[in-house]
Amino acid sequence: MQNATKMGLNCTGAQMSPMDSKEQLKASQEVRPDIPGNERKLALVRTEEAAKADAIGSVPIPGSARGMVKTALNKLVGVSPEVLIDKLGERLAFERGGVRLYEALMAKAQAIDAVDEQMLKTMKHFRDEEAEHLQLVVAAMEKLGADPTAMTPCADVVGVTNMGVLQTISDPRTNLAQSLNALLTAELTDNAGWELLIELADAAGQSSISESFEKALAQEQVHADTVRGWLSEEVMRQV
Amino acid sequence: METLTSLFDAKGCPLDKQKFTWREMASKPISKLDDDAFTRVRIILMNGIETDALRLKNIGARFHGELRQALAQVRRCEQHQATMVNWLLSADHSPLETTVAYEQVAIEVTAAVAQTEPDPYQAQTYRFGLLEDFDHLYRYSAMLDRLEGKDANNILQGYTDIIPSRPTTVHHRAPEDDLRDSYQRDSAALITKIHAAMITAAEYQTHDYYMTIGPTFADPLARQLYAEIASVEEQHVTQYGSLQDPGESFLEKWLIHEAMEVYAYNSCLEQEENPRIKAIWERFLDYELGHLNLVGELMKKHERRDPSEIIHGSVPKLIEFKSQREFVRKTLAEEIDLRAKGHEYVDKKNEGHASRDYRNQLNSEGIAAEAVSAGYQWAPGTELSLKKAS
Ligand SMILES: [Fe+2]
Ligand SMILES: [Fe+2]
Ligand SMILES: [Fe+2]
Ligand SMILES: [Fe+2]
Numbered sequence: 001m002q003n004a005t006k007m008g009l010n011c012t013g014a015q016m017s018p019m020d021s022k023e024q025l026k027a028s029q030e031v032r033p034d035i036p037g038n039e040r041k042l043a044l045v046r047t048e049e050a051a052k053a054d055a056i057g058s059v060p061i062p063g064s065a066r067g068m069v070k071t072a073l074n075k076l077v078g079v080s081p082e083v084l085i086d087k088l089g090e091r092l093a094f095e096r097g098g099v100r101l102y103e104a105l106m107a108k109a110q111a112i113d114a115v116d117e118q119m120l121k122t123m124k125h126f127r128d129e130e131a132e133h134l135q136l137v138v139a140a141m142e143k144l145g146a147d148p149t150a151m152t153p154c155a156d157v158v159g160v161t162n163m164g165v166l167q168t169i170s171d172p173r174t175n176l177a178q179s180l181n182a183l184l185t186a187e188l189t190d191n192a193g194w195e196l197l198i199e200l201a202d203a204a205g206q207s208s209i210s211e212s213f214e215k216a217l218a219q220e221q222v223h224a225d226t227v228r229g230w231l232s233e234e235v236m237r238q239v
Numbered sequence: 240m241e242t243l244t245s246l247f248d249a250k251g252c253p254l255d256k257q258k259f260t261w262r263e264m265a266s267k268p269i270s271k272l273d274d275d276a277f278t279r280v281r282i283i284l285m286n287g288i289e290t291d292a293l294r295l296k297n298i299g300a301r302f303h304g305e306l307r308q309a310l311a312q313v314r315r316c317e318q319h320q321a322t323m324v325n326w327l328l329s330a331d332h333s334p335l336e337t338t339v340a341y342e343q344v345a346i347e348v349t350a351a352v353a354q355t356e357p358d359p360y361q362a363q364t365y366r367f368g369l370l371e372d373f374d375h376l377y378r379y380s381a382m383l384d385r386l387e388g389k390d391a392n393n394i395l396q397g398y399t400d401i402i403p404s405r406p407t408t409v410h411h412r413a414p415e416d417d418l419r420d421s422y423q424r425d426s427a428a429l430i431t432k433i434h435a436a437m438i439t440a441a442e443y444q445t446h447d448y449y450m451t452i453g454p455t456f457a458d459p460l461a462r463q464l465y466a467e468i469a470s471v472e473e474q475h476v477t478q479y480g481s482l483q484d485p486g487e488s489f490l491e492k493w494l495i496h497e498a499m500e501v502y503a504y505n506s507c508l509e510q511e512e513n514p515r516i517k518a519i520w521e522r523f524l525d526y527e528l529g530h531l532n533l534v535g536e537l538m539k540k541h542e543r544r545d546p547s548e549i550i551h552g553s554v555p556k557l558i559e560f561k562s563q564r565e566f567v568r569k570t571l572a573e574e575i576d577l578r579a580k581g582h583e584y585v586d587k588k589n590e591g592h593a594s595r596d597y598r599n600q601l602n603s604e605g606i607a608a609e610a611v612s613a614g615y616q617w618a619p620g621t622e623l624s625l626k627k628a629s
């Protein structure tokens with residue numbers, strides 16, 4: 001793996017082809033835009049489309065609401081069950097994806113010539129914690145009578161959000177620092193996600209669930225701090 | 240103009256020696272940042288040609304039972320060639336960036352072809368289509384800037400201008416105005432046949448690409464823009480496809496297609512600077528010569544015809560892979576107001592009712608190409624660089 005940042009023949013900038021760039025700029029100054037207006041025209045259509053768009057999807061109806069089992073969902077106070085289930089589904093999807101991100105990163109880190117064994121061990125540890133976290137969420141959803149195998153709207157949307165993170169880490173050409181930078185995006189969001197979920201469970205009077213999540217949050221804080229540290233070490237090492 | 244006469248004489252690599260592995264088909268991609276834009280242009284062009292090789296041979300197999308086995312055998316190689324070529328595009332290209340590259344192919348390759356095409360009507364057709372893809376580039380560049388905040392020139396690398404051309408709004412024509420006169424199989428030059436097969440292949444791939452990625456966009460304007468321009472690319476396929484003589488037999492078309500592949504790979508090989516990619520062009524040139532010879536034998540067997548009736552004479556030395564800025568500007572200045580009426584090119588004031596009515600209907604609820612590019616002026620570093628903090 002090419003782990004160092006190097007100067008080279010990057011062709012993308014205007015300064016790499018000064019003659020062509022001059023011509024190109026001249027052309028765009030001489031041939032004026034043919035449609036009057038500015039980027040607000042585009043914004044206008046976006047607003048119209050947003051106003052009439054359908055939702056991504058719905059939160060599945062829990063077993064209890066179909067009268068199959070009496071569950072804790074009936075006892076929820078102060079928060080609508082669909083919001084809690086949706087966000088639980090989101091965390092579940094996120095943690096599942098997190099396990100795969102660590103696996104991809106570990107495979108890449110193995111390719112480093114002088115691989116830091118301690119770092120690899122820690123990554124493995126974090127990967128296992130992500131797997132435990134997803135089981136925590138499964139347990140909470142089951143306790144509430146919700147289906148942990150369904151993809152809730154927020155679960156779907158974080159999948160879209162994290163596509164860039166996954167593209168970055170799974171590309172064999174990205175180096176350790178670039179991959180850690182992507183992972184940090186995930187871990188920082190993950191921390192905020194757990195905080196919000198705990199707040200939500202508390203508001204719903206689900207103190208046993210929120211307590212079980214405190215442990216996950218504490219571990220996620222260690223993840224974020226550690227990844228941030230690895231990233232800065234890796235970048236500073238190259239300076 | 241320099242020409243070649245012996246390009247098609249070599250026997251090439253026999254089909255049973257044309258072998259691949261999965262690992263080499265999905266091998267290392269190019270660098271979006273460090274490779275020359277024309278390396279990417281060649282990759283996109285050749286993928287378009289290879290996927291068209293598959294298309295032609297699959298459709299041929301629907302009509303010709305006696306050729307099915309040979310078609311299946313050659314097609315398997317085309318499939319793996321297409322894979323190896325297309326997989327050279329790296330994953331850091333966003334679909335919109337790849338789109339910008341596709342339009343660069345359409346502009347630069349069509350401009351090169353328009354200048355070496357000996358038939359004046361066919362050359363006029365290439366210039367006509369060229370101006371439309373030139374406009375697509377401008378609309379997509381605005382979209383890329385305003386959606387992803389990226390500079391299209393990071394892809395174009397200074398070779399291609401980003402300015403309005405014949406507006407996309409007026410590209411939408413009635414189907415009968417997209418048909419063209421075809422060349423005559425007995426009198427047309429070999430290069431005329433090669434050009435028609437090549438540009439049709441490239442446009443087909445552009446169409447299919449837009450149809451595939453259009454719905455993967457979340458942004459409503461991007462979805463609308465791809466819907467709109469994919470329709471124009473279908474018109475381009477209709478236009479360029481009708482340049483070919485419908486009187487050619489299937490084997491004749493197949494033979495021309497293989498000759499076109501030979502010609503295109505040879506042009507890639509001669510101009511490629513990335514040694515790893517150059518080796519692929521060289522290998523595939525040899526494979527295509529193998530295909531060409533095989534089809535020649537089939538023609539002798541099934542049609543009792545000598546393939547040299549078709550594959551003879553000289554062809555221009557190369558498809559020139561270089562910036563065609565001056566030619567494109569000249570064409571823009573002289574032909575921006577041309578429209579098509581039936582098979583003819585006319586001034587915009589003489590355009591027919593069929594296309595006007597067709598377009599008025601389609602454009603009646605808004606035009607994405609206009610909404611995304613209103614007031615758009617490209618500048619190095621995106622239009623945001625024009626609004627420097629004061
Ligand atoms: Fe984590
Ligand atoms: Fe091929
Ligand atoms: Fe186009
Ligand atoms: Fe086109």
Ligand SMILES: [Fe+2]
Nearest residue numbers: 497500527530
């Ligand atoms: Fe071929």
